[in-house]
Amino acid sequence: MERDRVLTGGANFCILDTVSVCESRLKVVSAGNLRFFSRSLQSILEKKLGRAGTFTALVLKLRPGGGQHGKNDGFLYSQVDIYDDHMIHEVEGCREGYLKMAELVPEKTKTLLDLGCGTGLELEAIWTRNPGIAVTGIDLTSAMLERLKKKYSDRDVTLIEADYMACELGTERYDAAVSFQTLHHFTHEEKLGLYEKLWRALKAGGCYIECDYMAETQEQEDYFFAEKRRLEEELKLVKGEYYHFDMPCTMDNQKRLLRQAGFTEVEVVWRQENTTILYANR
Numbered sequence: 426m427e428r429d430r431v432l433t434g435g436a437n438f439c440i441l442d443t444v445s446v447c448e449s450r451l452k453v454v455s456a457g458n459l460r461f462f463s464r465s466l467q468s469i470l471e472k473k474l475g476r477a478g479t480f481t482a483l484v485l486k487l488r489p490g491g492g493q494h495g496k497n498d499g500f501l502y503s504q505v506d507i508y509d510d511h512m513i514h515e516v517e518g519c520r521e522g523y524l525k526m527a528e529l530v531p532e533k534t535k536t537l538l539d540l541g542c543g544t545g546l547e548l549e550a551i552w553t554r555n556p557g558i559a560v561t562g563i564d565l566t567s568a569m570l571e572r573l574k575k576k577y578s579d580r581d582v583t584l585i586e587a588d589y590m591a592c593e594l595g596t597e598r599y600d601a602a603v604s605f606q607t608l609h610h611f612t613h614e615e616k617l618g619l620y621e622k623l624w625r626a627l628k629a630g631g632c633y634i635e636c637d638y639m640a641e642t643q644e645q646e647d648y649f650f651a652e653k654r655r656l657e658e659e660l661k662l663v664k665g666e667y668y669h670f671d672m673p674c675t676m677d678n679q680k681r682l683l684r685q686a687g688f689t690e691v692e693v694v695w696r697q698e699n700t701t702i703l704y705a706n707r
């Protein structure tokens with residue numbers, strides 16, 4: 426699908442890519458019943474359209490190697506120039522969340538894994554406090570990794586262009602692991618599989634810190650999961666492919682999944698709007 430092609434058809438298409446919105450490339454064709462979980466996205470869209478309401482938007486396919494801008498570019502972050510600014514200034518809780526996450530990374534950390542590292546915004550905060558940390562960053566999107574490489578060429582960083590759901594993370598390799606705003610598109614089963622891999626990849630006594638949109642109530646979570654199922658049927662989305670659709674889990678479910686994967690002492694340690702940080706000990 427081309428970035429600015431309009432999807433028409435009776436259904437309430439949804440799914441939104443933040444960069445398309447920022448770039449005004451998103452064409453909205455009719456009112457749908459979409460509720461955005463992220464209030465910043467809702468308000469950006471309202472500003473662009475000059476009206477409040479609910480929207481119908483593009484469906485974006487997210488697939489390693491299958492993106493519309495070439496290899497491994499499925500997340501549509503090819504316009505990375507505006508990405509950092511958008512996250513820092515427009516997404517609620519991010520600027521503060523990057524700093525908070527950096528504070529939470531234990532001082533003794535020498536090796537750190539970052540899932541969905543993007544352009545390295547959380548890493549900037551982490552390196553500011555602890556410049557010696559050796560980081561392994563995994564991300565699907567080549568343009569984001571290129572940007573990270575350019576910004577931090579002087580750092581000890583290994584970048585892997587891959588799907589963190591599918592790739593091996595190793596055994597007892599890292600003192601700590603982080604993820605920032607990357608996991609709110611996955612089901613419980615997918616997350617559990619990833620958390621189990623992460624548990625194995627961490628050294629004993631290590632920790633995992635996740636910052637993401639998280640829902641407050643089961644009702645909220647159920648709404649977004651049901652919308653995803655509806656879209657899968659209506660749009661005949663292909664099983665096993667990734668689509669960018671926000672379906673945040675509740676904080677309670679997140680904690681349960683991490684405990685189920687073997688983590689102990691899993692706590693919500695910070696929250697601003699829906700942006701929430703969980704800290705889990707291995």
Ligand SMILES: C[S@@+](CC[C@H](N)C(=O)[O-])C[C@H]1O[C@@H](n2cnc3c(N)ncnc32)[C@H](O)[C@@H]1O
Nearest residue numbers: 500541542543546564565566569588589605607
């Ligand atoms: C919203 S960005 C967050 C980037 C960075 N953590 C930050 O906070 O600025 C989400 C990132 O997760 C990456 N991503 C999403 N799903 C992924 C997957 N299955 N494997 C690897 N990276 C993924 C995207 O390519 C994108 O760079």
